[in-house]
Amino acid sequence: MLDYNVTDFTNPSTFILLGIPGLERDHVWISIPFCIMYATALLGNCTILFIVKMELSLHGPMYYFLCMLAVCDLVLSTSILPKTLSIFWFNSREIDFGACLTQMYFIQCFSATETGIFVSMAVDRYVAICDPLRYSTILTNSMVAKIGLAVLLCSIILVLPYPFLVRQCPYYRTNTIPHTYCEHMAVLKLACTDTRISNYYGLSLIFLITGLDVIFITVSYTQILRAIFSLPTKDARLKTLGTCNSHLCAMLVFYIPGLFSLFTHRFGHKVPLHFHVLVANMYLLVPPMLNPIIYGVRTKQIRDSLLRLITHKSAYFSCSGALAFRPSSMWR
Template sequence: MSASNTTDFTNPSTFILLGIPGLEVAHVWISIPFCAMYIIAILGNFTILFIVKREPSLQGPMYYFLYMLAVSDLVLSTSTLPKMLSIFWFNSREINFSACLTQMYFIHCFLVIDSGILVAMALDCYVAICDPLRHSTILTNPVVAKIGLALLLRGGMLVLPYPFLARRWPYCRTNIIPHLFCEHMAVVKLACADVRISSYYGLSVAFMVMGLDVFFIAMSYIQILRAIFRLPTKDARLKTFGTCGSHICVILASYIPGLFSVLTHWFGHNVAVHFHILMANAYLLMPPMLHPIIYGVSTKQIRDRLLRLLTHKGM
């Protein structure tokens, strides 16, 4: 065993990110889809930001929330992917202790913000379908701004104890993290102390955020479906439901990988380590890549604006 594994230290200056234990020889090949997902996420979300900013017809609550989601996804993916790729390509495994805690904070903070934005989008769909005449008076620009600020504060405050608790634990066993990024519990498990506070708090936040947000989204869509089924014709029902189709796809793309990641992390003790890590990365990488694709394909206004831009550049 190397000296770095056995030397006692209470304030490590650096952590070592192993990458994907057991799949080290395949790191270069694994980096190809990771890099592709990052490029798609960057290009797709910047395209969404550009179109929503430039197109006057897209100045409404749904598109403001989509703008927020694109910003959040850009921060989330950029917090993790560059370091992952440096591990894959250059074997650059060291990360400063403070940088590790900062990465931890941004990852979990913006996961919470992403989830909250999906709830806000469900609220927008609910008001637009169940009370369309008051939509513009209920979700005014100041209200949307306050919702965005509340979501930012919720994410920032809920996750703030993560790095503070992690910083106060003594790390006297090892500074090697068997992961691609500074995931909260992967770091805390290295501490040689009773870390049940961090463990229980992390589990509580994960289930509280995911559970409450999914509950509010489900309640919104129950009311939406009730309103849709009261419409007189099948065409009207399909057209109305189609307005929320992209949001439903985004919800599935966001929560299904997250649910599998949480369940395998907490209850899949017999699951291979590399599978845990791949699921955690799917939770981080897939939604930022899929969100702009889903909205770009399914939202007519965005699709038409993008086609006009491409046609104009082609000419």
């Protein structure tokens, strides 16, 4: 018997994204929290970039790394949400094969870049707490720029084989992807040829990048905690630990959903497909939304700069309004 539900496609020119399988009737309602998260991510990260640019007191390594994180978050959320919303609102499900590979590459590349930035931020906190006298000489502006460039280039080079390995798969069971975006494993599952090389490369890259980064972060924070608990007073310990809280929260927000999505996709065969797709979207939307909130609320310098900016703008508009409604001398 022939299976007419499965068609062979040789090098398909387009893929069809289904959105969230099983929840098609709720796509419009699901789009509402997605829009809120994306709008919050755009506003929050752009605010962080603007504040750091405008405030000279924030022109330092910690805030430069925070700006890199904000750019990564903007790229990650923007790489998936416009297409996702076009599926939810306009049923525009087609995506060009080249655009699909590009989207896949950007997601993988900037996810790897983000984890590298977390390592850089951990090193920044380590030098600031464990060797504060040499902080300004070790982490100069040129050194921060070199670290950021090295992290980006490393991610670009390591992730580059991903789209080429997927493109080499000549036959596909179908061109329909049960997802809201071109996730690597979701696309790879359509291939009829042997995909072990791509699978092994993906797994090795995950363990190489994420595994090593987590090890470096753990070692850095082990040394940081040892330095903190060796301080003489409780107030000094709490104040120093407070400088790390934002970074720790941001890392947990990024790594926990990411690892959960990874393991459910590869090993959670009994997990409902719609649940996995939702988690995969949360992984790319929740951290960009929460990171500016975490750093804005928990970092005193950013919070104070934002309050000064708001107060200054309010005072300016009040003055402008008063002058606009002030009676002219000719009417007196």
